[in-house]
Amino acid sequence: MKLKKSYTFIYMPEDDAPSRAFRVSRWAVLGVLGGLSVFFLLVVMTGFGLSSGAYWWPGGGPLARQNLALERTLVTMESRVGDLRGQIDAVRTLQDRMASALDLPPLEDETFAAGVGGRGPQPLLGTMGGNLEELPGGTGGDLDLMLRQVRIQRQGYQAMLDTLAVRQTVRDHIPSIGPTDIGWISSRFGFREDPFTGRQAFHKGLDFVVPVGTPVHVTADGIVTAVQQQRGYGRVVKVDHGNGLMTVYAHLDKAMVRKGDRVQRWEVIAKSGNTGRSSAPHIHYEVRQDSRPLNPAVYVLDRHTPRS
Structure with missing residues (x-):
């Protein structure tokens, strides 16, 4: 046509x-x-295009591309949030085991589940006004909760570290080694035959046979309270370890510390000798609790301690 x-x-x-x-x-x-x-x-x-968020030309508009990128980011974030949840739960289990080992109460389930105990959440996403709950799919709320739970766990670990520090300080001030790492024990704590009278007499410590001039170690952290000549003991050094505990080192040749000095375990405080009421060169070592003599062998735990 x-x-x-x-x-x-x-x-x-x-x-x-x-x-x-x-x-x-x-x-x-x-x-x-x-x-x-x-x-x-x-x-x-x-x-x-307006109804679907896309445009008919290739690649779509800026808004469509931005939405697609955000959707991909959200999927990745949700996956990582799931991984983070697993890690937090594993750390929670480890924290409870450590608390049990330290004889501390475990974290209550209700407290941990609610995320109560830490400071309020800090802004993480500036583009969302700092409010994680605005994230779709519940991801923001999960992040807020896990952030609070991590703070609670951090506080729990800090409490355990503080407890360990206190206990370590206490242990450092408890005698646990011998005053020398050589020689042998010639006389133990308790009744024995006095070497000068031949009669039974109570021996208040341990005697370590060593050559004159052997280094004498302090057996725990403490403060030197006396460096003096004492009848029967000869030259003596006394160290206060706190909580009523004191150690005594006698028959010394030379003191290496002065009254008021702070000393730490293994520090050399004297050289051994044969001063005072002594039949041969040795170190007389005592442990006292509130001035009452205790058996020093109970406080000799280090493997380098001489054995009889």
Whole structure:
């Protein structure tokens, strides 16, 4: 079918006005129809883009690309949140075991589940106004809870470290080694035959046979309370370890400390000798609790301590 070169349109009003005729070329008609088709297509595609968040041109618009990137980030974040939850639960189990080993009460389930006990959550995502709960899918709420739980765990570990520090200080001030790492024990704590009288007499400590000039170690941390000559003991050094505990080192040749000095376990405080009421060079070592003599062998735990 061959298209006409032009078209005639007749306009006939309803009133008695005269009719009018319009002649339009074929190309003008085709141009108008094509323009209307393009306009209609643009309207349809724009409406679809606004409703779906995408645009009809390749790659979509900036908003569509941003939404896609955010969706991928959220999926990755949710996966990592799940991993983090597993790690927090594992650390919780380890924390309870450590508390049990230290004879400390475990963390209550209700407290941990609610995340109560730590400071309030700090802003993590500046783009969301610092409120994690605005994240979709419950991820923000989970992060808030886990953040509080991590703070609770950190406080729990700090409490355990403080407890260990206190206990370590106490242990450091309890005698646990011998006053020398050589020699042998010639006389033990308790009744024995006095070497000068031959009678039974109570021996208040341990005697370590060593050559004159042997280094004498303090057996625990403490403060030197006396460096003096004492009847029967010869030259003597006394160290206060706190909580009523004291150690005595007698028959010394030379003191290496002065009254008031702070000393630490294994520190050399004197050189052994043969002063005072002594039948041969040795170290006389005592442990006292509130001035009452105790068996020093109970406080000799180090493997380097001489054995008889």
